[in-house]
Amino acid sequence: xxxxxxxxxxxxxxxxxxxxxxxxxxxxxxxxxxxxxxxxxxxxxxxxxxxxxxxxxxxxxxxxxxxxxxxxxxxxxxxxxxxxxxxxxxxxxxxxxxxxxxxxxxxxxxxxxxxxxxxxxxxxxxxxxxxxxxxxxxxxxxxxxxxxxxxxxxxxxxxxxxxxxxxx
Numbered sequence: 001x002x003x004x005x006x007x008x009x010x011x012x013x014x015x016x017x018x019x020x021x022x023x024x025x026x027x028x029x030x031x032x033x034x035x036x037x038x039x040x041x042x043x044x045x046x047x048x049x050x051x052x053x054x055x056x057x058x059x060x061x062x063x064x065x066x067x068x069x070x071x072x073x074x075x076x077x078x079x080x081x082x083x084x085x086x087x088x089x090x091x092x093x094x095x096x097x098x099x100x101x102x103x104x105x106x107x108x109x110x111x112x113x114x115x116x117x118x119x120x121x122x123x124x125x126x127x128x129x130x131x132x133x134x135x136x137x138x139x140x141x142x143x144x145x146x147x148x149x150x151x152x153x154x155x156x157x158x159x160x161x162x163x164x165x166x167x168x
Contacts, residue, residue, distance in 0.1 A: 046065055048124045050062065052126060053126075055088040055126075056088040058122065059086040062118055062122050062125055063083035063086045066083075066121065067082075067093075078097070078101075079095050079096065082094045082096075088127075090132075091118055091130055092134075093118070094135045094136075095110060095135070095136050095137070096137050097137070099139050099147075101138060107136050107150055108151065108166075110136065111136050111152070114132075114134050114153075115133075118132045119155045129158075131156060133154050134152070136150045136152065136153075151166045151167050
């Protein structure tokens with residue numbers, strides 16, 4: 001290989017090395033720096049403190065923590081959350097959404113996300129057999145009262161799947 005060809009090869013190898021190293025670092029940045037951070041990871045860590053307690057106490061603690069988390073982000077989500085029941089078999093939430101929330105897929109995603117979060121927290125707390133139920137209701141447009149249910153999601157602890165049923 002002649003001088004200019006070798007220099008061109010070295011140039012391209014250097015160029016690839018300079019481009020590949022930062023690209024690889026950016027690709028790995030999320031798992032390296034953000035894997036165990038954020039509000040949800042903090043909630044999971046706090047739920048581990050409930051390990052060893054009876055399932056009904058762990059369910060009550062998880063319900064309280066999830067409600068506090070969702071209440072602090074209420075200005076963004078515009079949702080009001082209540083814990084209806086916290087027992088050894090079931091943790092039930094009711095989520096009240098504004099009347100302007102018309103998308104059925106958004107309601108389903110909200111309910112399933114809350115179900116996954118609470119189920120993960122219960123698993124970390126050692127209460128693995130507790131089912132999570134999320135009932136979604138919508139405020140009435142006139143704000144005089146609350147409407148009937150808009151849908152219901154049941155997160156099964158055995159399968160790890162959520163079943164969504166839209167209200168008629």
